[in-house]
Amino acid sequence: MPKLSNLLNEKTNLPVALYSSEQVYAMEQAWFAQGHDSFGLMKQAAWQMAQQIEQLYARKCLHTNVSNNNQSNYVETQERRVSVWVGNGNNGGDGWLVAYYLQQAGWRVQVITVGFAHCDFEINDVTETADVSSAPTDAIKALKIALSADCNYQRFEDHLNELNNYRKASLQADIYIDALFGIGLNRAPEGIYKQAIHAFNQSVRQKYALAVAVDVPSGLVASTGEVFDQIAILADVTLCLIARKFGLHTKDGADYSGEVLDIPLIPYETVSYRQSCQSQDMNKLAPVAMLLTAAHSFNARRQNSYKGSYGHVLVIGGNRVNGSQGMGGAAILSASSAMATGTGKITVACHDAFHGAILTSLPDAMTIDLHDVEGVKHLIESASIIAIGMGLGRDEKAKAIFISYVEAAMANEKPMVIDADGLYHLASLQADNHNLISELREYSMEHQVCLTPHSGEAANLLNKKISEVERDRLAAIKQCAETYGGDWVLKGAGSLVLEQRSGWKNIYVCGVGNAGMATAGMGDVLSGVTAGLLAQQDLEAEMRSLHQAVVIHGLAGDTLVNQTSSCDKRTLLVGQRGLQAQDMPAAVRHVMQLGIFT
Ligand SMILES: NC(=O)C1=CN([C@@H]2O[C@H](COP(=O)(O)OP(=O)(O)OC[C@H]3O[C@@H](n4cnc5c(N)ncnc54)[C@H](OP(=O)(O)O)[C@@H]3O)[C@@H](O)[C@H]2O)[C@@H](O)CC1
Ligand SMILES: Nc1ncnc2c1ncn2[C@@H]1O[C@H](COP(=O)(O)OP(=O)(O)O)[C@@H](O)[C@H]1O
Numbered sequence: 001m002p003k004l005s006n007l008l009n010e011k012t013n014l015p016v017a018l019y020s021s022e023q024v025y026a027m028e029q030a031w032f033a034q035g036h037d038s039f040g041l042m043k044q045a046a047w048q049m050a051q052q053i054e055q056l057y058a059r060k061c062l063h064t065n066v067s068n069n070n071q072s073n074y075v076e077t078q079e080r081r082v083s084v085w086v087g088n089g090n091n092g093g094d095g096w097l098v099a100y101y102l103q104q105a106g107w108r109v110q111v112i113t114v115g116f117a118h119c120d121f122e123i124n125d126v127t128e129t130a131d132v133s134s135a136p137t138d139a140i141k142a143l144k145i146a147l148s149a150d151c152n153y154q155r156f157e158d159h160l161n162e163l164n165n166y167r168k169a170s171l172q173a174d175i176y177i178d179a180l181f182g183i184g185l186n187r188a189p190e191g192i193y194k195q196a197i198h199a200f201n202q203s204v205r206q207k208y209a210l211a212v213a214v215d216v217p218s219g220l221v222a223s224t225g226e227v228f229d230q231i232a233i234l235a236d237v238t239l240c241l242i243a244r245k246f247g248l249h250t251k252d253g254a255d256y257s258g259e260v261l262d263i264p265l266i267p268y269e270t271v272s273y274r275q276s277c278q279s280q281d282m283n284k285l286a287p288v289a290m291l292l293t294a295a296h297s298f299n300a301r302r303q304n305s306y307k308g309s310y311g312h313v314l315v316i317g318g319n320r321v322n323g324s325q326g327m328g329g330a331a332i333l334s335a336s337s338a339m340a341t342g343t344g345k346i347t348v349a350c351h352d353a354f355h356g357a358i359l360t361s362l363p364d365a366m367t368i369d370l371h372d373v374e375g376v377k378h379l380i381e382s383a384s385i386i387a388i389g390m391g392l393g394r395d396e397k398a399k400a401i402f403i404s405y406v407e408a409a410m411a412n413e414k415p416m417v418i419d420a421d422g423l424y425h426l427a428s429l430q431a432d433n434h435n436l437i438s439e440l441r442e443y444s445m446e447h448q449v450c451l452t453p454h455s456g457e458a459a460n461l462l463n464k465k466i467s468e469v470e471r472d473r474l475a476a477i478k479q480c481a482e483t484y485g486g487d488w489v490l491k492g493a494g495s496l497v498l499e500q501r502s503g504w505k506n507i508y509v510c511g512v513g514n515a516g517m518a519t520a521g522m523g524d525v526l527s528g529v530t531a532g533l534l535a536q537q538d539l540e541a542e543m544r545s546l547h548q549a550v551v552i553h554g555l556a557g558d559t560l561v562n563q564t565s566s567c568d569k570r571t572l573l574v575g576q577r578g579l580q581a582q583d584m585p586a587a588v589r590h591v592m593q594l595g596i597f598t
Pocket of ligand 2: 420453454491492493494495512513514515516517518519520521522523524525526553
């Protein structure tokens with residue numbers, strides 16, 4: 001089934017507020033405390049989702065017709081079939097009501113239940129219940145409404161031993177709706193649930209159908225983006241209820257959620273709603289992060305300027321340690337990416353074995369021997385910023401020069417970007433209880449220090465396992481910032497950015513970038529983009545921020561990958577497979593010129 005991204009056009013350039021599951025529960029509770037009815041909210045949610053599903057179906061058909069070059073009015077003439085998979089929480093309740101509304105609208109509906117006993121389907125009158133303690137839950141009310149309207153249902157369990165029977169009994173649907181688990185998922189789906197998720201995904205694939213998740217794809221943890229054991233619904237579209245969940249956009253989120261469409265329901269962002277809530281409730285409702293899909297536009301340069309107006313980046317890395325591989329490429333990638341952002345001057349302090357290579361690939365750059373300590377320190381005095389660590393090496397000699405250059409940068413009040421082997425040395429200095437760690441933390445309160453680990457480097461810095469960092473990336477980046485001070489990127493799918501010194505006070509999630517960027521050297525490119533932007537004093541604060549650098553880097557990667565859809569067959573294409581870090585500086589330069597910004 002082709003992705004609908006081109007058709008839905010739901011992306012705006014504004015940052016989107018992201019929330020945890022706990023916050024969404026708190027929003028609901030505050031809403032109910034104001035006298036609003038919880039079942040009313042569920043009905044509204046289901047009604048709006050049914051409307052969205054009608055539109056998704058129409059677009060799916062339009063897409064099918066366009067791609068088949070067929071002018072028929074497919075939407076009007078075909079029977080519309082939907083298979084709704086429900087669990088027994090409120091997410092399942094939403095599913096029952098969506099099934100009901102779609103049936104009312106003329107769809108052929110089949111509900112597949114998971115985790116229900118036969119007796120759960122006995123219908124009593126749900127509308128009048130005097131005894132509040134035995135009142136049916138919203139999910140049961142929803143089930144009973146659907147059954148009263150004769151919605152067809154099958155228990156998934158009844159077909160487990162006889163898959164052929166299941167295939168015969170199950171509807172060949174155009175749309176599969178996942179309402180197994182929403183934000184209430186609190187452990188890995190096992191047994192029957194694991195099998196149901198697998199069967200759902202298989203049915204969608206076999207029938208080229210559209211998979212629509214209610215609120216969150218089942219199996220994805222809405223607050224963290226974690227999927228236990230890779231068992232989750234692979235949705236084409238997620239209809240996100242009430243507020244956008246953080247976990248839809250980081251880690252596994254993007255792979256499982258597909259397009260995310262909002263169904264807001266509660267006016268939690270309005271002043272009147274906030275004023276009517278208890279203040280302690282509202283404090284809890286500040287977004288955990290903001291999703292960024294666009295960069296800030298750059299101001300024009302002054303005509304009366306020269307190279308010195310745009311900063312001097314000193315890249316320190318690219319070492320050759322005895323007995324190990326050379327890493328000159330890291331320094332070249334970082335320097336050429338800094339240059340591509342428009343910085344005025346670059347010097348690369350690297351092992352002298354790589355000076356020839358640097359002059360060949362980047363003749364604009366100046367070079368100095370990495371091990372010429374006095375010479376490099378002298379350059380630190382005049383540079384606008386240092387970017388240190390890319391291919392620096394991990395031996396004791398590299399550690400000693402790292403300490404010496406970071407101390408020199410602090411003595412000269414220079415901003416810094418610390419990446420790769422620089423982060424390795426920081427972790428080791430933290431373990432040694434070295435003074436540099438506390439000095440750097442204090443320094444970072446008044447000066448810009450950007451640290452850019454991926455999960456492996458963050459795990460090393462926090463003395464944790466990578467899996468622990470990955471389980472809760474938000475907690476990990478906060479802990480890095482608390483331990484070491486400074487501004488942080490936790491790289492990966494949906495990179496996180498935390499800028500504690502700035503007035504922005506936000507954690508950002510980068511909503512651009514792609515898996516083609518999972519290749520060696522991409523982090524070096526990011527360090528260069530960051531240093532290059534920071535060096536340009538003519539730019540306003542947000543334009544030369546760490547979050548801006550991360551977005552420019554992601555947009556550059558997307559620009560290369562998106563060539564595939566728009567170019568004709570004679571153009572040399574770059575897609576996700578084979579995308580190289582060395583392709584990036586040209587793409588960074590391209591992105592710097594575009595008018596696609598907020
Ligand atoms: N309240 C409202 O008005 C509105 C709510 N809305 C909807 O409610 C959804 C949240 O509903 P929810 O809180 O009932 O949680 P939900 O995701 O259905 O699952 C909880 C159930 O699953 C179970 N369970 C968990 N993990 C499991 C596992 N791995 N394997 C097996 N079982 C597992 C868990 O079991 P337990 O932990 O109790 O043993 C419990 O029974 C939300 O996403 C939105 O769709 C909207 O309609 C807007 C209005
Ligand atoms: N799947 C992905 N989606 C988005 N961005 C990615 C993805 N994989 C990698 N990247 C980005 O590419 C860069 C890779 O950096 P890193 O792992 O440090 O590479 P290296 O150390 O080889 O230079 C990071 O900025 C990261 O966020």
